[in-house]
Amino acid sequence: MxxxxxxxxxxxxxxxxxxxxxxxxxxxxxxxxxxxxxxxxxxxxxxxxxxxxxxxxxxxxxxxxxxxxxxxxxxxxxxxxxxxxxxxxxxxxxxxxxxxxxxxxxxxxxxxxxxxxxxxxxxxxxxxxxxxxxxxxxxxxxxxxxxxxxxxxxxxxxxxxxxxxxxxxxxxxxxxxxxxxxxxxxxxxxxxxxxxxxxxxxxxxxxxxxxxxxxxxxxxxxxxxxxxxxxxxxxxxxxxxxxxxxxxxxxxxxxxxxxxxxxxxxxxxxxxxxxxxxxxxxxxxxxxxxxxxxxAGMFYEFIPADEYHNEKPTRLSLAEVELNQNYALILNTNAGLWGYSIGDMIKFVSKDPYRILVTGRIKHYISAFGEHVIGEEVEHALMSVAKAEGVDVVEFTVAPQVTPAEGLPYHEWFIEFGNEPADMDAFALKVDTALQQKNIYYADLITGNILRPLVVSSLKKDTFINYMRSQGKLGGQNKMPRLSNDRKIAEELARL
Structure with missing residues (x-):
């Protein structure tokens, strides 16, 4: 030593x-x-x-x-x-x-x-x-x-x-x-x-x-x-x-x-x-x-995620939080940010001591039909199935398809695989089932025939790297958005 x-x-x-x-x-x-x-x-x-x-x-x-x-x-x-x-x-x-x-x-x-x-x-x-x-x-x-x-x-x-x-x-x-x-x-x-x-x-x-x-x-x-x-x-x-x-x-x-x-x-x-x-x-x-x-020179506040867009949302101090609830994180800092919404969602998994998981971005979700699917849910659904199936996922993002050429609307998952599933349709259905288990609103939309099960679009190697390069966001602290409420990223990926 x-x-x-x-x-x-x-x-x-x-x-x-x-x-x-x-x-x-x-x-x-x-x-x-x-x-x-x-x-x-x-x-x-x-x-x-x-x-x-x-x-x-x-x-x-x-x-x-x-x-x-x-x-x-x-x-x-x-x-x-x-x-x-x-x-x-x-x-x-x-x-x-x-x-x-x-x-x-x-x-x-x-x-x-x-x-x-x-x-x-x-x-x-x-x-x-x-x-x-x-x-x-x-x-x-x-x-x-x-x-x-x-x-x-x-x-x-x-x-x-x-x-x-x-x-x-x-x-x-x-x-x-x-x-x-x-x-x-x-x-x-x-x-x-x-x-x-x-x-x-x-x-x-x-x-x-x-x-x-x-x-x-x-x-x-x-x-x-x-x-x-x-x-x-x-x-x-x-x-x-x-x-x-x-x-x-x-x-x-x-x-x-x-x-x-x-x-x-x-x-x-x-x-x-x-x-x-x-x-x-x-x-x-x-x-x-x-x-x-x-x-660390910061006083934290927490807003229940489902109240974030309310005119007067509930604001909680650390002493008032509950476990396993999604909160928008608000900062007051020794650099002068006050009541500042950082844009992240977190949840507490322990209060002794206070430990958190980052569950997504408060503005990055899919709720084109009221489902409010968040990052934590799509990541869990995809990775739990991929692990069980021995499938290698390189990168992915999800967008709603509100006006398909035919049939019901759906969530479209753009995935770059290291190795593709042997049966893509069966894989997509398992991911959809896993997502329904994480989000009851999404499950209700599927069972109520408002949405059809998700569709996987497999992308060629380096598509996401090429997308980030096209946006001038290759490397550094830049990250690929997991979720969108529109088709802007989807349309760019389709061009690559």
Whole structure:
């Protein structure tokens, strides 16, 4: 065991004690965070406009601060992006994280001097918690790779601007810098495919032990590594590769193919980072759920998913949530986002400690007929059948077909298979049955002859990669939408 590995175990024990305190005191930590946020922001323009000086309880807060998405908050954000200080948080942001919104175009999410360290702390703690739980620390003595966006930053009104992953690259702790790949020059390559090829060439002969990134883009990296090595498994290229860290999408649709590429069932850590804040991470190899970080400079609110579009939805604090209910996640942050709808749905699977699963996007669902099918349901239906049938699913998306040329409407599933089912119709019917078991509204529409069972359209190899390339969203933090309420993506896929 190297010196870094030995010291990491010592540090991991300290972090473990901190996390145990979080697990046992989540509600109290949220209350303390709420009070601190209100106090710190009461003299900002937003705080004055919303009478923060008169807020002494969560009930007061709900009366003064409405729920907003990015567009609703934009008048304040535009002032901040223009260089005005003290708009939504004291001073100016340290960074603006640039993201691509589906309805708002380019979005600029503030990162303050208070919020930025929380991103680094959470990522660090996820790894140290794993070390403490498993005793496995050797990966810190080898090379670590983070497949991420370019670290090149621009400026707006004197504020540094970049992709979140590129910003984070500037804050990697010094003790990891010598272990970290890709190199700065390679990381700055903008074209994703050119970048992946350069990363393959740079890492091919290195002692890679930890790989981190969004699963579909890591799969691209693995495929190109294997091709360069004449078809070898990743375990034969990197014999000491022992830990895969991921986030951004549900891993289950990608697990079988990634493990096949690697050559064994590798240890994984799921993380839930967003530009708005690092929200949760998997804190046990025995449990796939994620520990909600309640002392990370964010006060959380939760809206029952079926009330999200109501004029006055119910707003709950952490102390009020129930298990196994889908909630829209609302953030109030130490970078100045208030009553901010991040667009994600989560559900609690434990309250001791508070652990969550991300179940989809609040705006990504199919409800063309009132069925309100969500991401968690389609992923479970497809992957449970695929696993039982030995079918390899590369990628998929689902859209409604409201006006078919003949017959009843249906859900159309566009699937790229690694290996197709022997009987596609039988496979589709099993997936449909699994979806009916997860969603009673969908089941009622099928049994009531409002919809006919789903239809699978099998797509040729690399269709989804070509689609993402055509949209300028290949690589980085970009993800393929699982669900649509219209046919826009379906029509684009049909052209490829």
């Amino acid at each position: 190297g010196l870094k590995a030995f010291l990491s175990k010592v540090f991991a024990a300290v972090v473990s004690r901190e996390l145990n305190h979080l697990r046992k005191n989540a509600v109290n930590l949220q209350q303390a965070t709420f009070k601190k946020l209100i106090s710190q922001a009461k003299h900002t323009a937003f705080g004055q406009d919303h009478q923060f000086g008169n807020i002494s309880s969560y009930q007061d807060f709900k009366q003064h601060v409405p729920i907003r998405d990015y567009e609703d908050l934009r008048p304040y954000i535009d002032r901040m992006v223009g260089g005005e200080a003290g708009v939504i948080w004291p001073g100016k942001p340290e960074y603006l994280a640039k993201t691509s919104g589906t309805t708002s175009g380019v979005k600029y999410i503030p990162l303050s001097k208070e919020s930025m360290p929380e991103h680094i702390k959470a990522a660090r703690n996820a790894l140290l918690n794993y070390i403490h739980e498993t005793g496995k620390a050797d990966f810190v003595d080898g090379k670590l790779i983070f497949l991420q966006g370019s670290p090149v930053l621009s400026q707006k009104a004197g504020i540094k601007v970049g992709r979140l992953s590129g910003i984070v690259a500037h804050h990697v702790p010094a003790y990891l810098q010598k272990n970290r790949l890709p190199s700065y020059d390679v990381n700055c390559i903008e074209d994703w495919e050119e970048k992946v090829d350069a990363i393959v060439n740079e890492t091919f002969t290195e002692d890679m032990r930890l790989i981190s990134g969004i699963p579909p883009w890591c799969q691209m990296y693995f495929d190109r590594l294997s091709a360069k090595a004449g078809g070898k498994k990743i375990k034969d290229i990197f014999p000491n590769f022992k830990l895969f860290v991921y986030g951004g999408v549900n891993y289950e649709p990608y697990r079988a193919r990634i493990e096949e590429s690697i050559g064994f069932g590798i240890d994984t850590i799921e993380t839930y980072p967003a530009s708005e804040g690092f929200i949760a991470f998997q804190d046990s190899q025995k449990d796939k759920s994620l520990l909600l970080l309640c002392d």
